[in-house]
Amino acid sequence: MHKIALGGNPNSGKTSVFNALTGSHQHVGNWPGVTVERKEGELKIDSERFTLIDLPGTYSLSANSLDEKIARDFIIDKKPELTVIVIDQTNIERNFYLVLEIIEMGRPVLLVLNMDDEARKMGINVDSDGLSKYMNVHVCKTVANRRVGIDVLKEQILSAVQRQNKPKVLKFSEKTEKIIQAIEPFFKDHDPDLRRWFAIKALEKDDFLQELVGEKAYEQLSQKIELIEKSIANETDILLAEERYAVIHGIAKEFIKRMLTEEDRERFSTKIDHVVTHRIWGIPIFAGIMWLMFQLAFYIGGYFVDAVDYWFSRFGDYLASVMGDSMFSAFITEAVIGGLGAFVVFLPQLFVLFLFISFLGDIGYMSRAAFVMDKFMHALGLHGKSFIPMILGFGCTVPGVMAARTLESKKDRVITILVTPLMSCGARLPVYALLGSIFFAGHEGSITFLLYMIGIVLAIIMARVFKSTFFKKEETLFIMELPPYRWPSARETFGQAFRNSWLFLKKAGTIIFAAVIIIWLLSVFPAGIDAPPQDNYIGDIGRTLEPVFRPLGFEGWEAGVALTFGILAKEIVVGTFGTLFTGQDFGELAEFAEAGLKGNLVQGLQTVFPNAIAAFSFLLFVLIYTPCAAALATIKQEIGWKWMWFTAIYLFVLAYGVSLLFYNIGILFI
Amino acid sequence: MKKGVMVYVSEMKVGTSGKVTAIKATSMIKKRLLAMGLTPGTQFKIAKVAPMGDPIELNVRGYRLSLRKSEASCLEADIVGND
Known part of the structure; x- marks a missing residue:
């Protein structure tokens, strides 16, 4: 199996190339020890088999950020037989900076000049044969998102792997080459192939060299570089960047023809940006797009939710009728089918949200949204790109947590994920509606709004707290490209949404499934399925929790049971109260009213919550406490077990604290 | 803004063009600015300011x-033109 790496700038179409090459043969995981996504895929060309490792998309390889370090270490340590570099042809100069840095490592590379259709439209013509000969590398042109040029790319990969051509060393100015030569002897004990690269990194003041050469030699090296800087009256890291861009300028002059002026090329995107990031219209447009996204997700998603619900219960009923009345049949129809239903029912809405997110990303709007919102988010200790995940959290925490992947720095990603559950998700709404209509009749709307606002304020406070406790020193950047607007390919946009949905099913599904089964078992053992729940383990849990929740104003064991079930999915809190007080599991008060059971439910709830203060204390608790199993599973998948447990516990403690404070102050006034 | 005057890029108005003269930043910011092509001598134009006044958008390379x-x-520049 040949090992090849795939690198490139963000927005270069790297993901499209990866998908085009590997199809569905992909594995998603994390890089060892860190929470950066690692994608790997397999492909076969003729009879040769290849593993393609997708490196994080970066602008350079200075090892300043975790992404850059991962990409660089992979090429140096794992020595892939080939590094395929994807280049956005419409922005070739800046994309070439990364190319030069990879070439400096002296390993075989293949250049994929992507977005050939757009480049043609913009009147950009790259002489790929000339470039290939000049640099001694394989070069090919593609339109990866429409699968154009992929067969040629595969042939080129095979040929490049077989030939193992080393790219030509692109010499800098004579003066700079002399400086590099003066530094190379410091690395005479190391791999001769990498000597020039080490020297360049030393001149860029990369501190990983300290470990490589030892402290003493590193000090001499630093002194030497200081002397050089004095003699050239420039900093060596600036010098090298200037030299690289000078080489790029030379290449561009020789091999790139541009028929249009920059202004003409960029006219389309500039026009759209004129409106989309407008000083006054920018924010309303952003709000409008978000509004539309939720409307569609809930409209389309809601339609399917009912359908999924219907078919799952039909299927359960059918199985029950076939299998008869036994413990095993109850296990299959209630726990297994119910467990599957519990997360499949989310899927339609999730899919629509995923679809929106990948569409907005593919057309280039996401970076504009970050641009518009950054000032506000930065003031909160977050990043412009944190806004989308948090907004998504109002729909469902799961896509919110997954969308946090676009955040480059670990600090921003972790903090965003930690506070996203505080954005009150759609599943909590039925709880607000039920208790609101009983305890705050006529003011349900205001109560719900108040809860949403409390969630937002808590998220802001917690973001600040986490920033100043866990990530005191980390600085994060907003130096990024605003890519041209592009028309997305349906294949890529839908494909991305399908992959994310599948990932959710696979990773979160198993955990939710397990949680549903465990809770089901707790509610039917040891007394059996026909016994009331309070006689089973779940009743014991409720009774054990009763003294824990009493200080928050909840009288009775039912609250503890409802909250425990709520970890499966927040809306189950309503159904649990229904089952406990009426024997019926409905989702809304109206349904209980229809069945003539409203009285029982209201009475039951009024015993558990003797007054409105206790009821609101419970609502606060539901708003804040440990997110549902699906959200926890997604957090685990994105940032690991440790942060998952942290989220589960900190939110429980926060919920307890806030409710306790509210209840005990509140009862003083009644 | 007057041509030939040295300013920080953060102070430049929308529509003005400049030429980078110096970078004074922490290593992380400096490396990113350099990688993005803002090397000394590079011409750029201030294209936009975000609705809340920050960040800004440059046209460069x-x-x-x-x-x-x-x-x-962190970037010092000479003004080279106004729109």
């Missing part, structure tokens, strides 16, 4: 770059 004012204040 044929593409759009966004950066916060705090990051732009």
Whole structure:
């Protein structure tokens, strides 16, 4: 199996190339020890088999950020037989900076000049044969998102792997080459192939060299570089960047023809940006797009939710009728089918949200949204790109947590994920509606709004707290490209949404499934399925929790049971109260009213919550406490077990604290 | 803004063009600015300011770059023109 790496700038179409090459043969995981996504895929060309490792998309390889370090270490340590570099042809100069840095490592590379259709439209013509000969590398042109040029790319990969051509060393100015030569002897004990690269990194003041050469030699090296800087009256890291861009300028002059002026090329995107990031219209447009996204997700998603619900219960009923009345049949129809239903029912809405997110990303709007919102988010200790995940959290925490992947720095990603559950998700709404209509009749709307606002304020406070406790020193950047607007390919946009949905099913599904089964078992053992729940383990849990929740104003064991079930999915809190007080599991008060059971439910709830203060204390608790199993599973998948447990516990403690404070102050006034 | 005057990029108005003269930043910001092509001598134009006044958008080397004012204040430039 040949090992090849795939690198490139963000927005270069790297993901499209990866998908085009590997199809569905992909594995998603994390890089060892860190929470950066690692994608790997397999492909076969003729009879040769290849593993393609997708490196994080970066602008350079200075090892300043975790992404850059991962990409660089992979090429140096794992020595892939080939590094395929994807280049956005419409922005070739800046994309070439990364190319030069990879070439400096002296390993075989293949250049994929992507977005050939757009480049043609913009009147950009790259002489790929000339470039290939000049640099001694394989070069090919593609339109990866429409699968154009992929067969040629595969042939080129095979040929490049077989030939193992080393790219030509692109010499800098004579003066700079002399400086590099003066530094190379410091690395005479190391791999001769990498000597020039080490020297360049030393001149860029990369501190990983300290470990490589030892402290003493590193000090001499630093002194030497200081002397050089004095003699050239420039900093060596600036010098090298200037030299690289000078080489790029030379290449561009020789091999790139541009028929249009920059202004003409960029006219389309500039026009759209004129409106989309407008000083006054920018924010309303952003709000409008978000509004539309939720409307569609809930409209389309809601339609399917009912359908999924219907078919799952039909299927359960059918199985029950076939299998008869036994413990095993109850296990299959209630726990297994119910467990599957519990997360499949989310899927339609999730899919629509995923679809929106990948569409907005593919057309280039996401970076504009970050641009518009950054000032506000930065003031909160977050990043412009944190806004989308948090907004998504109002729909469902799961896509919110997954969308946090676009955040480059670990600090921003972790903090965003930690506070996203505080954005009150759609599943909590039925709880607000039920208790609101009983305890705050006529003011349900205001109560719900108040809860949403409390969630937002808590998220802001917690973001600040986490920033100043866990990530005191980390600085994060907003130096990024605003890519041209592009028309997305349906294949890529839908494909991305399908992959994310599948990932959710696979990773979160198993955990939710397990949680549903465990809770089901707790509610039917040891007394059996026909016994009331309070006689089973779940009743014991409720009774054990009763003294824990009493200080928050909840009288009775039912609250503890409802909250425990709520970890499966927040809306189950309503159904649990229904089952406990009426024997019926409905989702809304109206349904209980229809069945003539409203009285029982209201009475039951009024015993558990003797007054409105206790009821609101419970609502606060539901708003804040440990997110549902699906959200926890997604957090685990994105940032690991440790942060998952942290989220589960900190939110429980926060919920307890806030409710306790509210209840005990509140009862003083009644 | 007057031509030939030295300013911080964060202070430049929309529509003005400049030429980078110096970068004074922490290693992380400096490396990113250099990688993005803002090397000394590079011409750029201030294209836009975000609705809340920060970040800003530059046209440089044929593409759009966004950066916060705090990051732009690490760049010194000479004014070369106004729109």
